[in-house]
Amino acid sequence: MKLLQRATALAALLIAGLLASGCTTTLVLMYAHEVLTEGDPAPCIKLNSVERALRERCGPFVHGSLLTKDVTASGLPHCPLALATRDPKLWPVLPELLAKGALPEACVEAPLVALAQRQPCPDFAAASPAELQSLRWLAVADARSIHHDAMRMLSCPNARSVGLSNVLDGWLAHGLLPADGLAFSPLGALHAGHIHSDFARKLEAQGHTARAAFGSYAGRLPGGFEEALRTSDWSALDWWLARVPEVVNRVPATQSNQLAWIPLARVLTPSFMPDPTQQRATVDYLLAHGANPWQKLPHAPAQSVVSLARELRSPLLVVLDPPRSTTASARPSTATLPIAAAGAVTTASTLDTATR
Numbered sequence: 001m002k003l004l005q006r007a008t009a010l011a012a013l014l015i016a017g018l019l020a021s022g023c024t025t026t027l028v029l030m031y032a033h034e035v036l037t038e039g040d041p042a043p044c045i046k047l048n049s050v051e052r053a054l055r056e057r058c059g060p061f062v063h064g065s066l067l068t069k070d071v072t073a074s075g076l077p078h079c080p081l082a083l084a085t086r087d088p089k090l091w092p093v094l095p096e097l098l099a100k101g102a103l104p105e106a107c108v109e110a111p112l113v114a115l116a117q118r119q120p121c122p123d124f125a126a127a128s129p130a131e132l133q134s135l136r137w138l139a140v141a142d143a144r145s146i147h148h149d150a151m152r153m154l155s156c157p158n159a160r161s162v163g164l165s166n167v168l169d170g171w172l173a174h175g176l177l178p179a180d181g182l183a184f185s186p187l188g189a190l191h192a193g194h195i196h197s198d199f200a201r202k203l204e205a206q207g208h209t210a211r212a213a214f215g216s217y218a219g220r221l222p223g224g225f226e227e228a229l230r231t232s233d234w235s236a237l238d239w240w241l242a243r244v245p246e247v248v249n250r251v252p253a254t255q256s257n258q259l260a261w262i263p264l265a266r267v268l269t270p271s272f273m274p275d276p277t278q279q280r281a282t283v284d285y286l287l288a289h290g291a292n293p294w295q296k297l298p299h300a301p302a303q304s305v306v307s308l309a310r311e312l313r314s315p316l317l318v319v320l321d322p323p324r325s326t327t328a329s330a331r332p333s334t335a336t337l338p339i340a341a342a343g344a345v346t347t348a349s350t351l352d353t354a355t356r
Contacts (some may be wrong), residue, residue, distance in 0.1 A: 048067055061092045232273070
């Protein structure tokens, strides 16, 4: 309807323009163009240098094109430095933004945190040396980068492969990760693949504990134990359960708007695991480490993990509640579990007797 109205207005104006001449015709045509393009993005030629650099539709970034006056007053509704940091396709703009005076303090949130919350493990290998140096500078220069989500990103495999995880060592060496006073647990923030590192051991030596990671924290990405569970990282799960064994059955809430949760129930949820083929192995792992399938659900005390599996028509119901006559054979043996799961089997009959 709006397009029809524009076309009708244009036709009327063109007729009027044809009946007139000279300047009148020119003005009519200019106005007609404005009517037709109303609401469309501004042409790239009308944007300032920073706006143009941060618009993919305006083509690849041209090095040396940023004007200092535009960097300090871009006119954009969002911080240019945050926009360039959180989108890897705009990383080529980062070095010049910083060189011409862009400051992370001008952004509402730390640019690195914005990146981590959008992409927890970006392809850092695709970045140029200058772009990596800019990201490293943001991690060091902006104190707000010492954040749960940024630490997860900086300890992920892609960050470790290009040496960005060394930033974490610098934070620790300069006393920026005290055992008390942070809004998050560094151990809980680490990527599962970094939990066995020398860095993690140094954190423990300085007083950080796995148990503290199950407290409340400022961040959007899940805690370390939940992420290890979600990705079926047996080695990381071993690390967590060796220090806080009771979380195999119940994990306390870490956010004010959450309830405690049951790992077995979480694994049964279809959307929880990125690789659904690992669901059975993860259930087996939890059962082998003492998880109770008759555990009541915090959000529905009348319901257990078994009844949830029955409600979901999960094929794992037979694993959680095997037929009485074949309990011994149905329960998976440690020989079928990942190596990390062996050695802590609690039989289903003992669990059923103790909890029913």
